[in-house]
Amino acid sequence: MAIPSTQIAAVIPASGGKDVSDVQISSTHVPHPGDGEVLIKLEFSGVCHSDVHSIRGDTPMKTNVAGHEGVGRVVSVGGGLEEKKWMGQMVGIRWLYSSCLECEICEINHTACPYQRNAGANVPGTFQQYLVSPAIHATKIPVGLSPDLAAPLLCAGIAMYSSIKKSKARPGDWLVIIGAGGGLGHMGIQIAAKKGIKVLAIDTGNKKKELCLSLGATTFLDFREVDIVEGAKTATSGLGVHAVICTANGEKAYEQSMNMLRPLGTLVCVGIPHIPFRLPATPFEMIVKGLTIVGNSAGTDQEMDELLAMALAGDVQAHIEVFDLQDIVDVLQRLERSEIEGRVVLRIP
Structure with missing residues (x-):
């Protein structure tokens, strides 16, 4: 197909964004792939709460296009790549747009590379029609997995899959997910339940309660109605839970997460605060209880491949609402108000 010279994108004005309502649908150029790169015509992009943080300036953003859950097909191939291998291939663009793959950190785990580039943060993101990506970092989407359902797996899904592994929770253990009815949490429930882990889902409202329990949560606690720390301890004979994954971004949520843990428990930090604060953990408590705190x-x-295999087998599926790219401001505002159940996916024209 013919590749145009211009495209539409959801752009933050040159003056910088202060509010999600500043995002505008504008025309911009279509990039050309360099050596080792592919050009992707995006079809869908998930929307993450961290996009809200980036656009508002809560977290560093050095590009004018957010988004990091994009799925589309390769339409052009740069030098040094086998064209037949890539043309028409459906691929995904993740938060980890690229890493150096050469430093000491990458030798251990390239997701923590200090030289990494991130889609929608320091390179243009997926809220646009065309995007260039290093081929080595593009995620190949298996045949049989629809692109709209694949998109949320690239951030929300993989963040929870990796967080569950970092939590060290084993079959039969209790895992709390704070924000369980949201874009990340609802996929975390499915992944954990499939692994035989008992999920104590925490969120608010009957719709989110029904969603969480239908996806395999053992118990649901509404943080607006009950003391969730006491509820977690009651469910675990007073010992506390084995692990907590906190996808919420408030200081109180993180304080409650620490208080729910049993001795030798693990807190996995996922939710990004828009107002910085320090975790409420004293050295004494860490020493006496032998706690672990890790970020992801x-x-x-x-x-990622393991998660895609689960999705292809039907073991995990994002519950999505699909909107057009032109609706992005309304979507971002709904995310700010925590009115989204599951995940929003934008249809890229």
Whole structure:
């Protein structure tokens, strides 16, 4: 197909964004792939709460196009690549747009590369029609997995899959997911339940309660109605839970997460605060209880492949609402108000 010279994108004005309502649908150029790169015509992009943070300036953003859950097909191939291998291939663009693959950190886990580039943060993201990606970092989407359902797996899904592994929760253990009815949490429930882990889902509202329990959560606690720390301890004979994955971004949520843990428990930090604060953990408590605190934002290529295999087998599926790219401001505002159940996916024209 003919590749145009211009495209439409959801762009932050040159003056910088202060509010999600500043995002505008504008015309911009279509990039050309360099050596080792592919040009992708995007078809769908998931929308993440971290996009809200980036656009508002809560977290560093050095590009004018957000988004990091894009799925589309390769339409042009740069030098040094086998064209037959890539043309028409459906691929995904993740938060980890690229890493150096050469430093000491990459030798251990390239998702923590200090030289990494991130889609929608320091390179143009997926809220546009065309995007260039290093071929080595593009995620190949298996045949049989629809692109709209694949998109949320590239951030929300892999973040939870990797977080569950980092939580060290084993079959029969109790895992709390705070924000369980949201874009990340609802996929975390499915992944954990499939692994035989008992999920204590925390969120608010009957719709999210029904969603969480239908996806395999053992118990649901509404944080607006009950003391969730006491509820977690009651469910675990007073010991506390084995692990907590906190996808919420408030200081109180993180404080409650620490208080739910049993001795030798693990807290996985996922939710990004828009107002910085320090975790409420004292050295004494860490020493006496032998706690572990770990952060997570992405997963390895192997973890991504494992998750895609689960999705292809029907073991995990994103619950999505699909909107057009032109609706992005309304979608971002709904995310700000925590009115989204599951995940929003934008249809790229």
